[in-house]
Amino acid sequence: MALTLEGHTTRAFDGDLSSLHVQAVAMGALVIEQVQLAVSSYSNWDRPAATLVLERERKINLYDAEIEEAALQLIARRQPVAQDLRAVFAIDKVVSELERAADEAKKLALAVLADSEANGFRPGAATAREARQLGRLAALMIRAALEAFDRLDPAAAAAVIKQDQEMDAEYAAALRRILTRAMEDVRHIQAAIEAAFIMRSLERIGDHARNIARHVGFIGGDIDPNATGVLPETSAVKN
Amino acid sequence: MESAVQVERAGINLKPGGRVSDDTALQTPVEAGKTVGIIAVDDPIFSCRDVDVFYGEKHAIKKVGIDIARNQVLAMIGPSGCGKSTFLRCLNRMNDTIAGARVEGKILLDGKDIHDKRRDVVQLRARVGMVFQKPNPFPKSIYENVAYGPRIHGLAGDRVELDEIVHGSLQRAGLWEEVKDRLQQPGTSLSGGQQQRLCIARTIAVNPEVILMDEPCSALDPIATARIEDLMEELRQSYAIVIVTHSMQQAARVSQRTAYFHLGDLIEVGETDRIFTNPRHKLTEDYITGRFG
Numbered sequence: 291m292a293l294t295l296e297g298h299t300t301r302a303f304d305g306d307l308s309s310l311h312v313q314a315v316a317m318g319a320l321v322i323e324q325v326q327l328a329v330s331s332y333s334n335w336d337r338p339a340a341t342l343v344l345e346r347e348r349k350i351n352l353y354d355a356e357i358e359e360a361a362l363q364l365i366a367r368r369q370p371v372a373q374d375l376r377a378v379f380a381i382d383k384v385v386s387e388l389e390r391a392a393d394e395a396k397k398l399a400l401a402v403l404a405d406s407e408a409n410g411f412r413p414g415a416a417t418a419r420e421a422r423q424l425g426r427l428a429a430l431m432i433r434a435a436l437e438a439f440d441r442l443d444p445a446a447a448a449a450v451i452k453q454d455q456e457m458d459a460e461y462a463a464a465l466r467r468i469l470t471r472a473m474e475d476v477r478h479i480q481a482a483i484e485a486a487f488i489m490r491s492l493e494r495i496g497d498h499a500r501n502i503a504r505h506v507g508f509i510g511g512d513i514d515p516n517a518t519g520v521l522p523e524t525s526a527v528k529n
Numbered sequence: 530m531e532s533a534v535q536v537e538r539a540g541i542n543l544k545p546g547g548r549v550s551d552d553t554a555l556q557t558p559v560e561a562g563k564t565v566g567i568i569a570v571d572d573p574i575f576s577c578r579d580v581d582v583f584y585g586e587k588h589a590i591k592k593v594g595i596d597i598a599r600n601q602v603l604a605m606i607g608p609s610g611c612g613k614s615t616f617l618r619c620l621n622r623m624n625d626t627i628a629g630a631r632v633e634g635k636i637l638l639d640g641k642d643i644h645d646k647r648r649d650v651v652q653l654r655a656r657v658g659m660v661f662q663k664p665n666p667f668p669k670s671i672y673e674n675v676a677y678g679p680r681i682h683g684l685a686g687d688r689v690e691l692d693e694i695v696h697g698s699l700q701r702a703g704l705w706e707e708v709k710d711r712l713q714q715p716g717t718s719l720s721g722g723q724q725q726r727l728c729i730a731r732t733i734a735v736n737p738e739v740i741l742m743d744e745p746c747s748a749l750d751p752i753a754t755a756r757i758e759d760l761m762e763e764l765r766q767s768y769a770i771v772i773v774t775h776s777m778q779q780a781a782r783v784s785q786r787t788a789y790f791h792l793g794d795l796i797e798v799g800e801t802d803r804i805f806t807n808p809r810h811k812l813t814e815d816y817i818t819g820r821f822g
Contacts, residue, residue, distance in 0.1 A: 297815075297820040298818065298819045298820050299819050299820065299821065300819060303819065369778060370818070371777065371781070371805045371806070371817050371818060372805060372806060372807065372808050372813075372814050372817050372818050373814060373818060374818045375805075375806060376806065376807070511807050
């Protein structure tokens with residue numbers, strides 16, 4: 291069944307549903323910028339950029355609250371069913387994923403701002419390169435997931451889910467390199483732990499992109515208990 | 530007991546498991562008789578196959594096949610003129626009363642053809658009771674409205690037994706407490722919602738097996754509607770219920786199975802849980818989401 295949020299006899303329903311969708315996409319665009327800026331602030335140890343990330347975080351939270359309110363209103367007033375109900379449900383979840391992705395980005399900015407004069411955990415060139423690489427992948431995944439969500443394209447969403455494996459592999463490789471450097475010089479252990487947390491945040495952003503893609507599949511009727519990402523893959527209970 | 534196997538023996542083409550068509554996402558209007566979803570159920574009370582209804586030249590119902598389960602509410606939905614009420618009226622041969630109406634195909638109640646020449650139609654309508662859109666109490670007392678059926682069917686030996694039937698029926702219809710002190714007042718003195726419950730009490734007084742409801746709440750306010758819906762949930766413990774409704778929300782609330790009709794075709798049938806979250810046929814999706822026409 292082709293996915294569309296339009297075509298209702300009541301045109302105002304089209305408007306409500308589309309506006310919810312458009313708002314979520316706009317929030318997503320902001321999250322992509324946020325991820326890119328956070329990665330750049332971390333890898334360049336750029337305090338003004340990190341401050342900007344924290345300021346924009348408030349705007350993202352505002353989007354989250356507004357979209358949730360609009361979704362509640364839509365359910366109360368229109369009582370959506372079938373694809374429309376799945377869409378409202380999925381949009382609300384996509385917004386939560388975006389908000390959490392932004393939270394992970396914020397952690398990078400906080401790392402930069404937590405460092406005062408000591409300059410202790412400033413990433414070395416190698417760690418900065420790894421952060422840039424994982425960050426680029428994370429931003430690409432969020433963008434691809436958001437495009438699939440924007441076009442309501444389950445096929446494109448499936449591609450994002452596959453991409454997450456690449457992210458996982460990159461993350462594992464980055465951790466190994468960080469560990470190797472820590473072992474070479476024990477004075478780097480604290481910095482290595484900090485760096486590992488940063489990599490973990492970037493990997494989590496990829497997970498949120500994957501979940502967004504799963505929610506797009508859900509709108510298309512792929513009702514998979516794993517779609518929420520709550521269950522680990524091994525306990526998959528597919529119908 | 531009627532089973533899928535017996536239906537097959539009766540010369541009706543039913544695939545194993547009754548899975549007539551399980552295609553996902555059919556994009557084109559369905560062919561007559563090609564319903565999406567599982568039409569058969571275990572131990573059905575009604576088993577209908579290849580049912581056609583004609584009003585003169587008009588082909589109102591086209592090769593409809595569906596089973597009706599015991600102790601379940603089946604909701605029939607669809608746009609005006611789709612044939613859902615016509616199909617409902619086939620189940621107790623109410624179409625017989627319409628000049629020029631012709632019903633073909635098999636409709637088996639507990640395995641026996643309801644069109645059998647030896648079948649007593651009055652008896653059939655006692656086993657398959659009906660509640661209409663507008664409450665239609667007889668112009669008699671509340672007591673007489675309920676007592677009338679058991680009396681003509683000879684269900685009560687004496688006045689004490691009749692009193693018991695009237696009491697029990699009014700109680701099961703959730704009306705007893707409201708009318709117990711005014712049983713001799715006219716049925717028409719009650720409110721719309723009470724009248725509809727009186728009609729339900731009248732229907733269940735003759736021990737039916739199936740209750741057909743044709744938009745039973747469309748003339749009622751939301752509170753009276755909620756009471757009827759609540760009552761349906763209780764009644765289904767004892768009876769099979771088939772309801773025709775224009776309210777999708779009502780179908781979603783009260784039924785366990787939903788059937789979607791469109792221009793005389795039964796397009797899709799399935800568990801209500803699934804129909805309202807993930808229908809398979811585009812016509813069903815378009816109708817329930819309000820994208821129709």
